[in-house]
Amino acid sequence: MSVSDEERDEYPDGSVKLRNPHIELMDQDILYHLALGSGSHDLVEMFGDVKFICMGGTPKRMETFANFIMEEIGHKLPTGTTLLDISQYSYRYCMYKVGPVLSISHGMGVPSVSILLHEIIKLMYHAKVKDPIFFRIGTCGGIGLEGGTVVISEEAVDAMMNNYYEVPMLGKIVKRPAKLDKKLVRELKLLADPEDPYITTSGKTMCTSDFYEGQGRLDGAFCEYTESDKMEYLNQIRCQGVVNIEMEAIPFAALTHHAGIKSAIVCVTLLDRLKGDQVMAPKEVLNEWQIRPQKLVARYIKRYLQMKGRISFEGHGSMAVKSPRRFKLVQQESETFE
Numbered sequence: 341m342s343v344s345d346e347e348r349d350e351y352p353d354g355s356v357k358l359r360n361p362h363i364e365l366m367d368q369d370i371l372y373h374l375a376l377g378s379g380s381h382d383l384v385e386m387f388g389d390v391k392f393i394c395m396g397g398t399p400k401r402m403e404t405f406a407n408f409i410m411e412e413i414g415h416k417l418p419t420g421t422t423l424l425d426i427s428q429y430s431y432r433y434c435m436y437k438v439g440p441v442l443s444i445s446h447g448m449g450v451p452s453v454s455i456l457l458h459e460i461i462k463l464m465y466h467a468k469v470k471d472p473i474f475f476r477i478g479t480c481g482g483i484g485l486e487g488g489t490v491v492i493s494e495e496a497v498d499a500m501m502n503n504y505y506e507v508p509m510l511g512k513i514v515k516r517p518a519k520l521d522k523k524l525v526r527e528l529k530l531l532a533d534p535e536d537p538y539i540t541t542s543g544k545t546m547c548t549s550d551f552y553e554g555q556g557r558l559d560g561a562f563c564e565y566t567e568s569d570k571m572e573y574l575n576q577i578r579c580q581g582v583v584n585i586e587m588e589a590i591p592f593a594a595l596t597h598h599a600g601i602k603s604a605i606v607c608v609t610l611l612d613r614l615k616g617d618q619v620m621a622p623k624e625v626l627n628e629w630q631i632r633p634q635k636l637v638a639r640y641i642k643r644y645l646q647m648k649g650r651i652s653f654e655g656h657g658s659m660a661v662k663s664p665r666r667f668k669l670v671q672q673e674s675e676t677f678e
């Protein structure tokens with residue numbers, strides 16, 4: 341049975357699906373929150389070689405990631421130059437380009453990441469990028485997981501345990517399935533190194549629209565439930581497979597899926613929510629923890645580029661291939677790397 345374009349998640353040639361007939365009819369498309377536009381910039385020239393789009397909440401984390409991935413893939417900037425924040429004049433999000441990798445901050449919560457995704461998906465379309473892969477590199481609260489644990493999301497659910505994104509549109513609720521790429525999840529799991537001095541695990545990620553009452557905290561400005569109500573709730577969602585809580589997974593999974601784009605979410609826990617609410621780890625510890633999801637995603641990117649012959653197998657920096665066995669497993673498991 342043939343599948344129509346409407347039903348298909350991806351175009352066969354790997355192009356990004358806009359599902360918006362109006363864009364083609366516009367003289368130009370201004371990507372307002374990125375300080376870019378299809379009329380003002382040569383988007384194919386600037387972004388046509390992009391393959392990986394990595395996002396996380398803060399500008400600092402994404403600048404750190406840009407410098408880190410530059411070292412890992414051995415990308416060289418012209419002498420005397422530094423990385424440039426391409427979207428600096430938007431005063432909203434930051435964006436760095438390191439060869440085939442974009443590193444972008446998405447701010448906090450559903451509306452912020454959703455606006456960014458609309459514009460980045462359109463950017464991919466205008467730039468004629470094929471088969472991009474999106475990663476969210478985030479932080480979260482763990483459910484029964486110590487601070488510093490890396491969590492690869494198997495599935496995204498909202499605060500009502502629904503696995504779709506509800507968007508109020510023209511006075512009606514439209515539901516979009518929130519689907520992460522299962523193969524990408526398997527590949528990321530295989531890249532977790534048993535020698536890493538922390539645990540990498542996977543499970544359901546709950547996406548809430550608030551950090552305090554929305555995540556069952558007792559330490560917000562308001563709280564009308566008891567500690568035992570909170571614990572009962574957290575234990576209940578734990579029994580339903582939720583291992584971490586953050587604030588962007590649902591639109592991230594839903595909008596990438598709607599555009600036919602493969603995506604995955606890797607977060608580090610900042611605390612175990614079964615033990616408390618306040619983020620108490622010192623800044624230096626939090627900074628080190630935030631590097632952990634970046635390392636896993638960098639391993640993926642590096643393996644991909646190695647398989648494509650775009651960087652050498654000797655590698656660069658600390659991510660040189662250490663274990664041929666692990667590498668082989670990834671090769672067998674993955675069609676993406678073929």
Ligand SMILES: O=P(O)(O)O[C@@H]1C[C@H](O)[C@@H](CO)O1
Pocket residue numbers: 396397398447448449477478479480551586587588
């Ligand atoms: O990627 P980040 O660290 O921003 O992800 C979580 C979810 C919210 O954006 C924020 C709350 O502290 O952190």
Ligand SMILES: O=c1cc[nH]c(=O)[nH]1
Pocket residue numbers: 479480481482551555585586587610611
């Ligand atoms: O508990 C936490 C920690 C980080 N981010 C969240 O959304 N929740």
